[in-house]
Amino acid sequence: MTLGRILVPSDFTQQSAEALRYALELARSLDAEIDLLHVVPAPSRVIAAVDAYLGRPLPHVREEVLAAARVRLARFLGTMNRRGVTVHARVTSGDPAAMICEHAVEGPDDLIVMGTHGWHLGSLACRLLGVAPCPVVTVRLPENRAQPQF
């Protein structure tokens, strides 16, 4: 298993912060690089195509919104100890789950590290587990460790 590049999807939540922290630690041990991806939610490509066909205003996500997200992602990354790890931060727009799955399938990453939200997986993690061609680590928030529930 080659582990040169790790994909970390981020939505700025505490869970994704934990996932990034975990991925940075892993990347440092494995001498890997990180692809940090944030997807600004926007209608899917199908909806965009229909809107274009109907002559509705496009694009759905203005450049200022993407620029603000880039600043926010840089700030998010700035709160982490990224010493010794190359991080490629990237902002894109679309249906988050679909875009992240697409990146996982078509991108160069060898591992995906993502946060989980409590006791039931979000649709993103479920979809990723189904389509990802590479291993997936789901990172649990440390405080949840105290009280397992079944």
Place this chain on the structure above:
Amino acid sequence: MKSFLVGLDGSPQERSVLAQARDLAERLSATLILFRAVPLPVELPANALGVSPLALGDLLVDSARQHLAELARTLPPGLVAKERVDLGSPWRAICEAASAERVDLVVIGSHGYGGLDRLLGTTAGKVVNHADRSVLVVRSLLTDGS
């Protein structure tokens, strides 16, 4: 990260799961706990028909333990911290063993544990949902290749 719990199931894919767990553990200087859940009442070996129902659990656990010992022999010395077999449904047994052993990471394959899971991967999904620690789900190379 110091210890990984590797969920094994006796399927043809388990060697691929174990190989990937071994690879990661060696790079991170971690040790492995080889784990196998024995669900009842499936997977009855032929000699199980001759024993009393009370002895059946022990028989299945012993057979699973031998299986793990064989796998452990294929790994470098010092890598396997212990082998553990528990009775119960696989996803629940894996989650409980991971908590009890206080491992840093659970490593499981995306498929295994029987026909339905081959389609749905329900054991992997449930472990990810319910484990109180981080989980690495690896692709079973044999499944992908076939």
